[in-house]
Amino acid sequence: MGSASAVRPPEAPDATTQAEANAQPEAAAQWIDRHTLAWKADDAPAGTRTRLDYGGPDGDHLRLTPVRGGLTDEQRAKYPHLKEYAAFTVDPRDRARVPEAVRGRLVVTQRAADGTVRKSTGVQIPGVLDDLYGARAAKAALGPVFGADGRPTLSVWAPTARHVELELDGETVQMRRDDATGVWSVRGEHGWRGKPYRFRVQVWAPSVRKVVTNEVTDPYSTALTADSRRSLVVDLSDRRLAPRGWDGLRKPAATPLGDARIQELHVRDFSVADKTARQPGRYGAFTDGGSDGMRKLRELARAGTSYVHLLPTYDIASIPERTRDQARPGCDLGALPADSAEQQKCVGEVRDKDAYNWGYDPLHYTVPEGSYATDPDGPQRTLEYREMVRGLNESGLRVVQDVVYNHTVAAGQDPRSVLDRIVPGYYHRLLADGSVATSTCCANTAPEHTMMGKLVVDSVVTWAREYKIDGFRFDLMGHHPKANIETVRAALDRLTPEKDGVDGKRIVLYGEGWNFGEVADDARFEQATQRNMAGTGVATFSDRARDAVRGGGPFDEDPRVQGFATGLYTDPNSSPANGSQEEQRKRLLHYQDLLAVGLTGSLADYTFTDSGGKRVKGSEVDYNGAPAGYTASPEEAVAYADAHDNETLYDALAYKLPADTTTAERARMQVIALGTAVLSQGPALSQAGSERLRSKSLDRNSFDSGDWFNALHWDCRAGNGFGRGLPPAWDNEDKWPYAKPLLTAPALAPSCTDIDGTSAAYRDLLRIRATEDAFSLDSAAEVQREVSFPVSGGTEQTPGVVVMRAGDLTVVFNATPEEQKQPVRALAGQDHALHPVQAGGADETVKSASYDARTGTFTVPGRTVAVFTGR
Known part of the structure; x- marks a missing residue:
């Protein structure tokens, strides 16, 4: 130094x-x-x-x-x-x-x-x-750091600043600059604990072409006042912020990433409509063991769900944190017709001032969001966040945090711009003309720059060490350098129970490895994209099987484009976008190839016979011009049929299945779609409530659509969320001609029998996945040896049916409306029977599935996933 x-x-x-x-x-x-x-x-x-x-x-x-x-x-x-x-x-x-x-x-x-x-x-x-400055500044401890004597030191990296002062509780304190690092710091007194502070930074600001003095909060804040107006001098090791039993918290047994079964959940969605919750919409709802929501989560945990993935819970820019400041719709939403445009209009009038947002608009990366706490003004949110983690752990679930380091809500001199008002022009990725790149939706950060990369690592480590987070899901991870994610992995691996209170090597990492924008195709660095992350042990979402199951893609002009689990060729709808019968058949068989690759964990080198009868590798199967298989290990692909983005699975089925499809048949197709992810090799994720036919009334992008369109309904008598009005015009109006006739259709209002039956059938598949080692293979070599698709590419291959062998198990996905017989000649003479979980389970239809040992033929009812065991 x-x-x-x-x-x-x-x-x-x-x-x-x-x-x-x-x-x-x-x-x-x-x-x-x-x-x-x-x-x-x-x-x-x-x-x-x-x-x-x-x-x-x-x-x-x-x-x-x-x-x-x-x-x-x-x-x-x-x-x-x-x-x-x-x-x-x-x-x-x-x-x-x-x-x-x-x-x-x-x-x-x-x-x-x-x-x-x-x-x-x-x-x-x-x-x-x-x-x-980078090499030396990267070693600096930033933010509030407390010494052994209990005195805090406050430090901020501001190498281009002409002057930096600390504004502490209304007083001005001078700071000193270290010329080797560009860090300004000051050592405080014991009495500084709990006091609000900001930095006063005098700096040249290119965006306004003048020297400015910015009063700005600490990028390394550990606590905040309400609405993020001031940082607070808070020590996260303060015993008053630790809930009962925090130091000795016993977590559920760590589930390796390759065997992770993940439920994606939004804090407010989970409980805001739960009449049995004592703290609806807050962290505290996860500590309320007697609520309907927590009972359902425990059911999922007992069936095999191992992680709850929380949508962003850091400090969010767009939500007023005090309840009294949160606007509410000023109309009787429930009294309006199911296909009305009035609900979305009423919600839209307050959407920028209400209590709802998904939270992909980070303000401070390492402080819990205040609107989910009973008191947002101070460190109470830290205590309650930790209580939430404890509550989920005690319910048998580990916790994944959704993190969004790829952008900030604002840049330049915007009042919500923190990083850019301290070091203008550094933390964000600039285009050739010097403007801030916005391909991620907002002001793109630049983790390829040393100190932005450091912020990512330091923030993740803080969440892991101080909040005992068990995993991280990186939003738009492809906008990060691969090296940055590997540095995060290495930093977590260094955390030990003895030194840090957590075992960092057991923390899972996965993210969106999409390849687009100004960084696409490694234009600026080797990205953390799907193909590039092969061999790292960090997983990426695999959209290949998702699109094959649902049909088309998330941005189709006509939402009725069908796929494997939505009736393509086997139960066609009226959309001309699906093409001729022969085109549908050809596309369906290709979708079955994509699904086969997905079931292996999207392995690049997995070899099988495709629908054309040719021996191919996963990487040789085409997915919109890209390889379908791209991983080196099955743990590196997250299988899923739906997530918070795009329409829920139920809503996709509403668009895609023929209009006269009954709710009972829709429920069975929902289980098939979910089953393709649950029974894949590698981690599997589902959106919370999909197992209960969750709908958002056809809203494809509900990030700002309020509680009315987003809330989870744990009591089936409240419905599944369908028919709550036309989805908001600001991102769905082009789909209104397709949506309006559906919202009042009786065939789309599921009963309690449909909802509870889907949930029970899904849990049966979870139990099979959790108890059968054949779905938890560790390596590509094991998958190649143990997994096969015995009727693929032959004359006996049936459009709409996929047969998979996994060890001694045989899985038949029958997405057609009719019963199907699937002969597997190599198994003739061997004994097989329906898996005991399904044979004694909740789905009466699957119990009629049978096996003829003489011919090796499996018979499976229409719209059914059946798992058979060898005997």
Whole structure:
């Protein structure tokens, strides 16, 4: 560490003319290390001088010299998106002033011999900041850190700031800058505990082109006042924040990722409509063992569910945290017709001010959301969050937290912008012109930058150590570098029960490995995408089997496109989007190939006979131009039929199955679709309530649709959520012509028999999965040896039926409306019987499934998943 320097006085205003300011509409140059600036500049005439102006009363600048041949091979490898840029090196005589220059207003200019500015642009600085400070700053402890003597030290990384002060409980406290790290810090007193604070940061802000003084909360906050107005000096090891038995908390036995059975759940959805919950919509609802919701979760845990995956629970930007400030719809929603547009209109009038949001709009990454606590003003939310974790653990469930480090809710000088108001232009990923990339929906962060990557790691470790979180699901993980996720994994692996109170090696990691946006195809770094994560032990969601099961894709113009579990070819609807009968048959058989690959854990090298009779690897099966199989191990693909994104499974079936399909038949197709995930190799995830035919009244993107469209209904007499009005126009209006005639259809209002029967049949499949080792194979080699599809590719292959062998088990997925006979010649003469769980289970229909040992033929009723055991 370098020595700390005294606080620098504020500099004089930048001596830049208004004309020069107007000539700088972008930041197209990138300062990638202390010696090198990359700029896609045209060849300049002889006599042109290039320089980097950084303001000040004397027009301070650094001289730049063009580098013949451009960037070095090493620089091109580090910045592949800049490989065609010209390179300029900082004159050796000026290099000592580089740390000073990065704190000013940066403009690179080309000037003619007479001094006239030919061309100018602003400068992006993440590379040079990482080069100057990254290695040492990455080792710094940021945020509030309490010493052995109980005194706190508050530290913030602000290398470009001209001055930083601490505003503590209304008083101003000076901070000191460490020139080696760019960290400003101050050591406090015992009396600082519990006090509110902010940083007052004076810094050049490119977004407004002036020096500003930002009063901003701590990115490393551990506690907040209500609505995130101030950070709090809180020690998470304070005994007052530990619930009963916290230090000795006994967790359910750790389930390896490859065998994880995950229920995806939103904190508010879970209990806000539960009349038996004492704290509806709050963390405390998970401590209420007598509520309907907790009884249902315990049922799932006993059947084999091992994890609850909580949608975002960090500090959310869009929810007023005090109950008194939360708006409510001003109409009688329940009195309106099932196909009315009034419900969504009424919900929409308050959606920016109500208590509901999914929470994919992070404000502070490492503080629990306050609206789910009984008191959002202070550290009570920490205590109640820990009580929630304890309550779920004591119910037999481990806890996964959904984390969203790929974007922030805002950037620039927006009041909700935390990171960018401390180090402007650093924490976010910038496009070629210097604007903030928004491909993730909001202001994309840049975990490829050292200190953003550090924030990700430090935050995850804090949640694991201080809140005993058992797993993390990374939103849009493909926007992270693979190296960043591997660093997270390594940091968790270092946590031990003796030192940290948790076994980090047992913490599971998975995420969305989608490949899109400005980082697509490894444009800037090796991404944490589906294919790239093969071999890491970190799982990604596999959309291959999901689309095969449901049909089409989530963004189809016509939502009636059918798939394996929605009647393609075997029970066609009226949509012309499905094509001719022959086209449907061909597509259905290809979907069955995709499903087969999915059932193996999306293995790239798994070899089987496809529907055309050809021996292929999983990676050779086409999925919209990409390989269907992409993993190296079955634990690396999360199988699922639905999640919070897009229509719920029940709503997808509502669109896709023929309109006259009965609710009982819809319920059976729901079990088939869910069963394809439950009985896959590798982890399986389902959206909470899908086992109870959960609907969101056809809303495909309910992130801001309020409790009316989102709430879970544990009492079947309240229905399943279908027919609560036309889904909100702001993201569903194009589907209204398809939705309106469905919402009043009697065939789409399930009975308690339908709902409870689906739940029971799903739990039977969970029990089979949890108790049969054949579904928990550890390696690709084991899957190749133990799993096969014996009628695939032959003349006996039936469209709408998939037969899978897994060890001594035979699974028949019959998605057709009729009973099907499936001969497996190799099994003739061997004894098989319906699995005991199903033979003694809740589904009366599956009990009629049979096996003829003489011919090796399995007979399975229509719309049924049947599991047979060898004897």
